[in-house]
Amino acid sequence: MSRESSKYLKHRRFVVSACLVVSSSISRRSLCTSPPKNASTGGRLWQRIPLRRGLLLPQLGFGTGRPGGSREPQVTLEDGRRRLVAAVKTALRTGYRLVDTSLFSGMETAVVEGIRQSGVERSEVVVATKLLQMAHNSSEAVHASVENSLRNLNCSCIDLYLLQSPRAGRILDVWPQLIRLRNEGLIGALGVSNFGAHQLEGMRQSGLELPEVNQVEVHCWRQLPALTEYHRTHGIVTMCMAPLARGEMFGKTEVATIAQELGQTEAAVAVRWCLQMGYIPIPRSVRSSRILENTASGFELSVSQMERIGRMNVAYVACRKASPCCEIPWEAIAESIPDKSLWDESKKRKVEAAERRSQLQEERARKALERKQQQIRAQVSSQNSQSRRKSEIVILSELVQQQMGERYLRKLNFWSTWLPPMAVRSRLHRASADGHYARLSEAQQQLQLVSLGPELSHELLTTEL
């Protein structure tokens, strides 16, 4: 080879590699046209949906969590991590190009390792991760959450960053901060998760920019037509978390019949429904065969099959902690962190049970008081004023005894037996500091005890404590 031609080849190699670098850096924003490596998955995996600000999201995503956790406690953290690395690697080799993770799961580094082991260019893959919910407490924590994800994902810009849940609260502070971080270049696209239409509308009416993506539990068995219509109107892409409803509805509905007709699994039909609706499903599995099955490739749902699924929306909720958060009123999340009972069913049940218990107690106390009043009336009607006064004091003491310390009551009995009313009153005044005074006057009133003197009751009630 002449010196001229070898120089030319060197130059050409340089140009080609430079083009590759440029194309890999722009591929996040350009339609990926590479042919699928696994022909059986078909071309759909490579279809991309444009977000409002230009990022092209692969239409099929891969869901990840922490394998093990509370559902499989026998799986150790290390084991879970190994499984996830292998699953992400398989998913990418199968053709998935979007991976969903979160800082909370502690598995961001496993996702990165899975991508590395797959041999797929990092720039070909869109990684979505999420803000820690407890980071909503302060702007420092929001910043730290973003920084931690950047470090774990080993990148200078997070492709897609989601605010995980409205239940974390303080949206009017946290969302503008995320927008600022995006404008500074630390985040590519911004989305939310588990938001309902009224919460998105709350953001809009507060003058906030709307998210580009809302990751919500939408599947054949929970179709949320009003929310997805809101998304369509405002250019928000619907990302379907738990698109298989965690397998909890398999074999129970029309989806099973349709799967049978097509010779497909219900999982494949469920994913295909999401794809044909124009949503982005992110099914999760650690098993290679299911990872392939969940690509839902090689078949289509007919118009009538789509309509049949559309008619069987049974509003089934598989993510029982995350999904109810879309119901929390906007006012409760806009500026503050909402009470747990607003979104946690078990907490809500506990609060309701406590309310029922306290109502029952109040009712019992009211009935006891009525009985006491009747008893007093019967007891004192025949007594002379001196003994009547004494017995009223005793009754009053008994009643207050249930609420106050024994020691104080002995004193009260002593005073009322031996001291004139004026002296009792002044001592009661002194006792007022510890709150007994008010309760005593209330008890006296409720029992309609008169012998201590009406002026005492009046004074007890009107004195500023």
Ligand SMILES: NC(=O)c1ccc[n+]([C@@H]2O[C@H](COP(=O)([O-])OP(=O)(O)OC[C@H]3O[C@@H](n4cnc5c(N)ncnc54)[C@H](OP(=O)(O)O)[C@@H]3O)[C@@H](O)[C@H]2O)c1
């Ligand atoms: N933003 C949020 O608050 C939030 C909440 C929940 C989920 N998510 C995201 O959504 C993703 C998916 O949700 P998800 O994992 O809760 O539910 P999912 O994807 O609907 O279901 C996953 C479950 O179904 C099983 N499975 C997977 N493919 C299957 C198949 N073909 N046939 C039968 N069973 C199959 C999996 O078990 P194997 O692994 O054993 O196959 C796993 O137990 C998560 O990974 C996460 O990224 C987000």
